Amino acid sequence: MVYPGALKKLVEVLCLFPGIGPKTAQRLAFFLLGRSREEVVAIARAMVEAKDRLTFCEHCGSLAEAEQCDYCSDPKRDRSLLCIVQEPRDVLVLEQTGKYRGLYHVLHGALSPLDGIGPEELKLDRLVQRIEKLGLEEVIIATNPNVEGDATAGYLARLFNPLPVRVTRIAFGLPVGGDIEYADELTLSRALEGRREM
Amino acid sequence: MFYLERLTLEGFRNYRYQQVHFHPALNVITGNNAQGKTNLLESIFFLSVNRSFRTRKDHELAYFDGHCFNLKGNFIKEGFNHAVQVEYRSNKRLMMKVNNDHFNRYAQIQNYPVIVFSPDDLQMISAGPSVRRRFLNLEASRLDSLYLKELKDYQRVLNQRNQVLKNYLPRARLEDTLSPWDQSLVELGVSLIRARVAMIKALEIEAGHFFSEMTEEKEKLSLEYASTVPYCGDREEMKELFYRDLLNKRDQELRRCSTLLGPHLDDLVVSINGYNTRPYASQGQKRTAALALKMGEVSLFHHKNDLCPIILLDDVFSEFDLSRKQQLLDFLNKSGGQCFITSAVDLQGMVEKLNRTYKHIVINQGCIRDETVRTGD
Helix, strand or coil, X not given: CCCCHHHHHHHHHHCCCCCCCHHHHHHHHHHXXXXXXXXXXXXXXXXXXXXXXXXXXXXXXXXXXXXXXXXXXXCCCEEEEEEEECCHHXXXXXXXXXXXXXXXXXXXXXXXXXXXXXXXXXXXXXXXXXXXXXXXXXXXXXXXXXXXXXXXXXXXXXXXXXXXXXXXXXXXXXXXXXXXXXXXXXXXXHHHHCCCCC | CEEEEEEEEEEECCEEEEEEECCCCEEEEECCCCCCHHHHHHHHHHHHHCCCCCCCCHHHHEHHHCCEEEEEEEEEECXXXXXXXXXXXXXXXXXXXXXXXXXXXXXXXXXXXXXXXXXXXXXXXXXXXXXXXXXXXXXXXXXXXXXXXHHHHHHHHHHHHHHHHHCCCCHHHHHHHHXXXXXXXXXXXXXXXXXHHHHHHHHHHHHHHHHHHHCCCCCCEEEEEECCCCCCCCHHHHHHHHHHXXXXXXXXHHHHCCCCCCXXXXXXXXXXXXXXXXXXXXXXXXXXXXHHHHHHHHHHHHHHHCCCCEEEEECCCCCCCHHHHHHHHHHHHHHXXXXXXXXXXXXXXXXXXXCCXXXXXXXXXXEEEEEEEECCC
């Protein structure tokens, strides 16, 4: 199909988004064409503004609009607890639970020698310094339950061993509200391993 | 009762378009050489395992190196129809559908079991350990879905760990960097080895039984798992031994930049009367041993799932002597599973002794030329 030049460029740009193929990109492009000029400008401005105003907190690495994020600057948060996650979006998910009131630390990745990501890339020396400075009681490791996430958790546990702090790993198990019969074997076997006294 | 009722091939190997109906018990496929007999078996195997038993490259399966093929099979399982469909397009992910629900490749590997025996299976005995590991991995994955997941993870851990070994880190940092990968390697490696050993024990009984019948009790088949890691009954103890050996191998691993211990280097030793078949057995013995491993799998599946897998025999009857052929036919008859036999010559005389109806299909240049249901008497 032959697109006019400007449309072709728009579709190409939209294709850069994760999970967007040529067909969806075309749909999105026609959606934009159908809006008024003001609306399109507002969308574009929202993107640029988000990019300009959001940075990563210099203490914990989560998304912030200032040097310090809302979690680090909030005096009401529990400063004896630290939760370590892989990505900034993991912080948002944990926040939505409303159950966790401690501090965060975002690694921005997991150990993966094949991708050239080692302890230096994750700036783990800074994490150790931070833990020492905060005088924490407990560190919760909430990396993803896959090969790289598990290795990262193993590495961190070893790294924190000399520190006077309790180190825990988030539990794995069944989705709440689900049926045991629909759980896959691996999840179920991990859930069995992590069972607890009642 | 489990069988393939109907199969449609589109653009697969030398089949442009062909639909075939099968007999629920026995199908004998004949035709001259290079007409498409094995291709038909290959398509049935592909529907079940999402991989060919002849090549690892999907594009070779497309009609004279075209860009796509479709396979559709109607399996009848406990009276219910399961429409299993596979669609291949070059540069796209293989698409698998069961009753119109989409699945990833290998996701249905346990549900429509098909076991093939072809002349290439001689390699299981005479070639290097990787062929036997592939056999163990495929069969264990089909019997236990946890195995497939752990195998995938193990392979990934192995690649990551080898990369660390290649990075030439200073000794002080090396131990810290390797340690989490060692931990995962040991954890997953021990699981895989234990699953393989358990399967081999069960397989030895079934395959051994088949083998003694084939050789009229004159020879005894035994299987042993040859591991690079010491095996012991207690899981935790085994992990410690694995870990200890890994530390001892550190220098050697760093020189070779690769992991030198673990299930990715293990082997299955097949012996007849106590002698390893690979160096000592005759061609005929090797072939019988390979067939015993496959038919042992049939019985294992049958016991575990109460469902006899579909059996594909590619050109086997030309290879065995008369008494072994007869034993094999008796086994097939007793197993009760659906069976496909290809042959370049008509097997009428042989099969009719079974006294049962079967379907005879004649293939010529990727088309079915003749189909007849023959009765045993």
